[in-house]
Amino acid sequence: MMRLSNVSHAYDEEPVLEDVSVSVSPGEVVGIIGPSGVGKTTLLRILALFMQPQEGAVELDGQAAWGTDDRTRLQLRRKVGMVFQEASLFDGTVAQNVEYGLRVRRSWPARLQAAILDVLGLREAPPAIEEALDIVELTDKRDQAASSLSGGEAQRVSFARALAYDPTYLLLDEPTSDLDPRNTGLIEDAIRRARDRGLGVVIATHDMHQAQRVADRVGVLLGNGITEIGPTDQIFEDPADERTRQFIAGDLVY
Numbered sequence: 519m520m521r522l523s524n525v526s527h528a529y530d531e532e533p534v535l536e537d538v539s540v541s542v543s544p545g546e547v548v549g550i551i552g553p554s555g556v557g558k559t560t561l562l563r564i565l566a567l568f569m570q571p572q573e574g575a576v577e578l579d580g581q582a583a584w585g586t587d588d589r590t591r592l593q594l595r596r597k598v599g600m601v602f603q604e605a606s607l608f609d610g611t612v613a614q615n616v617e618y619g620l621r622v623r624r625s626w627p628a629r630l631q632a633a634i635l636d637v638l639g640l641r642e643a644p645p646a647i648e649e650a651l652d653i654v655e656l657t658d659k660r661d662q663a664a665s666s667l668s669g670g671e672a673q674r675v676s677f678a679r680a681l682a683y684d685p686t687y688l689l690l691d692e693p694t695s696d697l698d699p700r701n702t703g704l705i706e707d708a709i710r711r712a713r714d715r716g717l718g719v720v721i722a723t724h725d726m727h728q729a730q731r732v733a734d735r736v737g738v739l740l741g742n743g744i745t746e747i748g749p750t751d752q753i754f755e756d757p758a759d760e761r762t763r764q765f766i767a768g769d770l771v772y
């Protein structure tokens with residue numbers, strides 16, 4: 519389980535998160551919804567161990583992430599994959615971009631061996647790449663130049679790259695905010711497939727309907743904290759907190 523406990527963080531004395539606790543288990547999708555600028559990205563960056571919160575604890579599979587040595591933290595960070603709002607692919611084919619996720623994990627001897635087989639034209643793509651491409655339905659574009667893809671396809675490649683890395687947890691920051699309905703649907707299907715393979719997924723989105731479609735549990739981030747977190751049906755149909763109710767009903771204007 520990945521868990522934030524009583525986390526607070528401020529930028530230049532301006533509090534963004536105050537006393538936030540949230541967790542995700544393997545095989546579960548947790549949606550974090552809230553208006554723009556409320557701190558969803560900050561929350562994900564703390565979960566990804568990119569930044570240390572000023573207060574509170576971050577724990578992965580029972581191990582505290584801070585207050586430990588850098589090497590242990592790097593090992594913990596390797597359990598986490600992240601997909602950002604915008605795909606950032608390098609100049610190369612779709613398959614090469616997806617493989618990048620694998621390559622960073624390989625030992626130097628294995629990388630050297632792969633490079634030699636590449637030069638000899640003898641290397642076959644590892645199964646993890648084919649599986650990841652299958653999940654985002656891009657198998658037929660595997661040899662296409664990444665620069666020739668549409669925005670939606672590029673985002674699906676980003677998703678596949680994060681999957682190929684074989685993380686235990688996957689964090690998604692507004693992964694479909696610039697996408698058309700078809701690509702949005704394909705990413706949402708890929709999220710469900712990742713969950714069914716046992717990944718713990720956290721998706722931050724300002725689109726509450728997306729959270730309703732894909733999340734098992736939803737946390738509502740309003741003001742500086744989570745007003746409520748619980749099973750998706752309960753949050754949308756019977757919220758306990760008045761601010762959550764107003765936000766879900768669209769009555770809370772930011």
Ligand SMILES: Nc1ncnc2c1ncn2[C@@H]1O[C@H](COP(=O)(O)OP(=O)(O)OP(=O)(O)O)[C@@H](O)[C@H]1O
Pocket residue numbers: 529530534553554555556557558559560561724
């Ligand atoms: N590095 C930083 N330095 C100073 N302020 C920051 C920094 N990063 C974020 N903030 C501020 O913290 C607040 C929360 O930002 P954050 O990006 O976490 O929110 P968000 O909910 O992800 O927003 P959006 O959906 O618009 O991306 C914003 O007011 C933002 O301006």
